[in-house]
Amino acid sequence: MNYLDELNESQRAAVLYNEGPSLVIAGAGSGKTRVLTYKIAYLLEQGYLPSSILALTFTNKAAREMKERIARQVGPEARRLWMGTFHSIFSRILRKESAVLGFTPNFTIYDSSDSKNLLKTIIKEKGFDEKTYKPGSVQSHISNAKNHLVLPLAYASNPQLLQADASMKMPKIYEIYQEYWNRCRQSDAMDFDDLLVYTFILFHNFPEVCRRYAEQFRYVLVDEYQDTNFAQHSIVQQLTSVYQQVCVVGDDAQSIYSFRGANIENILKFTKIYPNARLFKLEQNYRSTQNIVRAANSLIEKNSEQIRKEVFSEKAEGDRIQVFSAYSDIEEGEIVANQLQRLHLREHEDFRDFAILYRTNAQSRIFEEALRKRSVPYRIYGGLSFYQRKEIKDLIAYFRLAVNSHDEEAFKRVLNYPARGIGDTTLKKLQAAAVERRVSLWTVLEEPLTYGVSINKGTHAKLQGFRALIETFRAAALEKDAYELGAQVVRESGIMADLCQNNDPENLSRRENVDELVTGLHDFVATRQEEGNEHIYLTDFLSEVSLLTDQDNERDDEEAKVTLMTIHSAKGLEFRNVFIVGMEEELFPAAQSVQNYKALEEERRLFYVALTRAEERCYLSYAKSRFKYGKTEFSAPSRFLKDINPRYLDLPAEDRLQRQVDEGASRFRRQQEGGSLFGHSGTDGYGSAGFGNSSWEGHVGGNRSATRSGASAPSATFPSSGASRPEGHRKAQLFGSSAPRHLTRVSSTAGTSSGNASAASSASASSAQVGGVSLCVGHQIEHERFGRGEVIRLEGTGDNCKATVRFQHAGEKQLLLKFARFKVVG
């Protein structure tokens, strides 16, 4: 109970309140995660079972961090909590309940490039012009619809949407949407949005399933609620329909993801949807100086739509925010780099305590160059992710096919890679037959003649060769573990051979990446086994890896480096010293945002997020000219500079003069912005409340059927389609977790032994003997991935012996000694 002392009054109130829905508005740096973790700890203490608590986050990272913090509080039982991203938790549920929806438990998760490619294919098939029907644009329309739970049939009969599409010269989007929907089902695949949509459908169409989960989850917590979309919001409602015990945490002032469907209304109107909800506000900022907090307050005040709050800091007043004016983007880079270096040399600020934040990725180059020139180490976030690399995608495509051969996108990707003489023409023939007969490409491949594909003998042989290859993997997938199978695929698919054709640096790095993936597989299997799971199949790896981003793979950096990133990706982070650069009109706010006040307010929130990343010092800079698209463009300082009360700023002399002139004009403009406030009702064509029942009612299928050869499911009813393999549930922990990944392998037989192992009882023992190593409670061990730790508990005997180890850095873990890789060090 002592942890309650570590909370301030409002934090404690939020933690202790337990009698119904609650909304916690957590100002920047106000200890939001602390409240969430302590609240969960408190619930556990109150007797809630870990498995009855569901905590949803947006990022794997957030889930992982929270899990670790809770584990520190309450020990290993934290592992039984249902804590993870919306997508990972829902995919876990969907894999279990897949049959009634007409999917198998091994369904593929399409990433956005898969879905874009599929859309491209469909657009071509339908003979639409790709210039008018840009795949990316169609994709975002469809995504938007899904985020609003509008299924194809509802879309096709929604005059508003049809008209909006028509006015964008894409009147046939509904048709593409329908086909896309069918094709995903046919491929036994869901895209990211589908994970939400189908969860909603599952709960809606199968009330008994909904009830089962709603009864299991006696308490639901949601992090970053301002970023939820309508679908997520609706599912939370479904899940809390029994107990109404829900706590959502967020900050409307930090809602910056509307372009991804996040709906700020969800948080603004929470107390209307749950009329008996209690509202808590966390207003003390523990992160930033008073000056920074006040500056940020004075900025966000200019927004009209928000939950009023008074964020304050009790830290030192701190320096004013210094504003730098540069003549050019290059000079801006110089100024920032100079100031950064000055702080490093004079104030001994560590490089890792600096961040340079920008609106667009394109701005990074200038700063890279300036830093490189000064030999300042830096790290840029937001490059291509590991999983986006060609060789990795190729390999994963094989994995996917091994698990789900109906996966159309994976199929097309590797049918002729490495080259096996199956050209475009052949693929087109297969594709045509598949579309015609509404079956998967794989089904056609199995019996080309039945489906009327006319090909010559040679091609036929090649196709059957490919089929045999995949069949081998498929058979192996049922027996081998993920690592063994992965290694086999690397060997036998011919990818490695292809990458070994020559030794140019390109291929070299690709080989390294492939090796890294295999190592990742190995770690994944090892981690799972240590946790007590016997068989770790490739499908387990895939279901996790498809929801992973590169940020989840981050290695803790040895070297101190300056951080360069977009403001979006800086959300949730903090740095002692922050440079916010490119404070110019048409850049920040982005040119596209200035016409519509909602977008402009979002940009302002984005700036608010940027400011509130800073703990000690914050700098703003702008350039009067900037090289853009091959031309030098001139622009005015950002209007946002004028939104900050000048007493918190240190302005360049010229600007101070100019400001007096501008003052009147800017006040006038603000009135105008405010004036248009009530005119708009959202720009996405989806009213915020208009998506009740009728829009998705009764068509899971929307399509006529899921005509996969193996498992077909008509749309009206959902017969169980023999789920192929019962699947044990995995925890949502990430492979590689947060531990350093490059430790040398230590065999568990190589440890020192320390004699007399007493016969361990089946329940609990003080010592154990496994594989020639004896281990006692109190022993220090050195684990391959988790590092140093002390054995605090031993359970079971022989092969089944399980040790609970408290690691110095990795927290408490349970290890199955049979699999764990460690050595005894004392």
Add this chain to the structure above:
DNA sequence: CCGATACGCATTTTT
């Protein structure tokens, strides 16, 4: 099947 060339596009991106 690959390479050269032209074209068009260019916020942000938790999953």
Add this chain to the structure above:
DNA sequence: TGCGTATCGG
């Protein structure tokens, strides 16, 4: 300007 993609030619 500089990249990624689309298309054509050898």
